[in-house]
Each structure stands twice: as C-alpha cells, then as structure tokens.
Amino acid sequence: MPGQRKPKTLEENQFNQQVGALIANVRRIHRIEQAELARRLGVSKGMIYFWESGEQRIPIYRLHELARVLGVPIVSLLPGVTVPSLSARKRKIVIQSVSVTETISRG
Numbered sequence: 001m002p003g004q005r006k007p008k009t010l011e012e013n014q015f016n017q018q019v020g021a022l023i024a025n026v027r028r029i030h031r032i033e034q035a036e037l038a039r040r041l042g043v044s045k046g047m048i049y050f051w052e053s054g055e056q057r058i059p060i061y062r063l064h065e066l067a068r069v070l071g072v073p074i075v076s077l078l079p080g081v082t083v084p085s086l087s088a089r090k091r092k093i094v095i096q097s098v099s100v101t102e103t104i105s106r107g
Helices: 010-029 034-041 045-053 060-070 088-106
Strands: none
Touching: 010 045, 010 060, 034 045, 034 060
C-alpha cells in the first residue's frame, strides 16, 4: 500500500541501535538529561528515548541539530566513522562512543 512503511531489516535495526547508543553516550558524557535534551531540541522526552533505544530512526535534520546542541561533529554520532582532526576532548567522546557501538555490534 502507498505510504505504508516496510518492516525494518535486521541491519536497519542494528544501525538505529548503534546511532542511538552513540547519542546516549555523548549525552551522558555532557551530563545532559533526556528531558533537557528534549527541551533544547523541541521534542518530547519520549522521542529522545525512542532515538536512543533505536526504536525509531532519527531524521537527519534532527541528527544535525543534536550534534550542534551536544557540541560534537555530526559524524561522531554515526557508527563506523572516524574523525582524525578533533580536539582531545572531542576525540575522547568519539572513542568512547565507538566502543559502545562495537559492544552493541557484538551483542
């Protein structure tokens, strides 16, 4: 039927979970609660939960806003992407996030 979304593939689910884990990790590193992040983005706390759990895919424009609010490059919120020219603090955030992604991939 037109307008009806196909069921998610295993790969899509895993990707959404990895992106969500990266978002949650960076948010925690910055000591921002889900409710505060939701307020800054103009979405509900529930939506932050859905993104972080991987239950819903985050729209790319929201990912861009999220990176800006968290003060990190957008690529640091994408699994499998490395960014060599970051400050030591941002590089630490990316490295911690990558380890979270690898843990999810193995699980």
